[in-house]
Amino acid sequence: MTFQTIDTSLGGSVEAPSGAALLRRGVDGTRVALRRYGLLAGFLVFWQVGSSLGWINPTVFPPLDKILAATWTGVVGGALLDDIAISLQRSGLAFAAAVGLGIPLGLFMGQIRAVEQALDPILQFFRQTSALALYPVFILLLGLGEASKVFVIFWATLFPILLATIGGVMEVDRKLIEMAATFGASRATIFRRVVLPASVPSIFVGLRLSATTALLLLIAAEMIGANRGLGFQVMNAQYNFQIPQMFAAILLLAALGLTANALLVTLQRRLCRWADLSH
């Protein structure tokens, strides 16, 4: 008897969604968006209103519309385009070099325990030495030009990706490797078909850390010794008391970071679809 009632109620719910259901879905969507971005929106509204009404010092925190206007003139007017390009070039070059060296080296080091053990202490030592502390050394070696800036960013960016790759390779399930070996797979095949795909999620963790580091070091390097670039513009605007312009450069740097992260997340989703099927 109870089964009967369950059956009929199930049959009833297979109707097309009614207007009320659609409305409910819309309300649910709004609620999710509110829960996720509500606090951020509130913060921005407080900034705008607080600055306009003088609750907070508008010379230090200009209203948001002024910052957005400064960003717009900077980008569309072309004043900041040159800086964006040079910043992208510096961080892009350094990031590409770090990835190009870090992933292959990490894959190699993770496979051969003796190499990993011999290199690990020196890696840990270099990693703990702040790249910015070494910047003067790089300037001495490579001069004040582009090379030293790119190198300091490369240096700091290399370690997260290298260590994450080594970790990924070393944590590959031995049982899967043994399984492949029982089917007669060669070392090279095991590397290509088991070790490499198993390390991809961990490599992506490294890539995202490295991308964040690249932007961090970019800003620092440009603030210390550059006359172009977004990091330089932040400092320069502050010296000249052009506070909206300063925030415009900060905003662009934040946008750069968000974009880089979003790109990597999209790529990771595509490559590691198998890993997050349950979400």
Place this chain on the structure above:
Amino acid sequence: MSVVETTRHGEVTVRDLSKSFTLNGQRLPVLRDLQLDVRSGEALAIVGPSGCGKTTLLRVLAGLESPDKGEVLIDGHPVLGVGTERAIIFQEPRLLPWLTVLGNVAFGLEVRGTSRAEAETRARHYIRLVGLAEFESAFPRQLSGGMAQRVGIARALTVQPEILLLDEPLGALDAMTKLTMQEELARIWREEKVTMILVTHDLEEAIYLADRVLVLPKEKGAGPRLMEVNLARPRDRNEAQFVQMRRRLMAEFGLH
């Protein structure tokens, strides 16, 4: 002579096999002077208490471990490492999480150099054999324990081995799935006509599947014993002779 030669495939001979492990500086003999002949197409179960060396024996047969003394011959040739005439089914399915069911089943053939198209055609056949045709494009994360183990079995069968080595393949499954899978294994063994060597701690499973049961004792003083299982197939667990056989095997371990 030539007739004898051609009918010999999937035959396993173990001669004077000894293997010991070193644990905390102490030598621990696991297998001592073991002799064993497995006929082509036979189903042999290896049972014994934990630590008796049953998994070690299987790993030696698989070529994953080498013996300290003695040798293993397959069709008269000594075993050196893993070989293409043997396939192993482990207790865990050991599936590659980034490959679909089809990709996992075709994996064994692909790493041996078979083209992907051909490997997938043969994989599909065995996926159907284990009853997972609808789950071909599913990923391992989406499968239940029993289904994942079926994928492991299909992967081993796809390479068409002469000898199937099973290391407690149903040990991690729930009781009901286990019964179904035992029936499946019996059917697959009958259809594929492979030599099957199965390590298990489930005495009923041993009698249900095997032609002979090798009993490895815990104390190394007592020698291993072989028990013939002369029951008609398909077997019925509740039949008087089956029950009697189970009682006898349990008595070997002092169980009632």
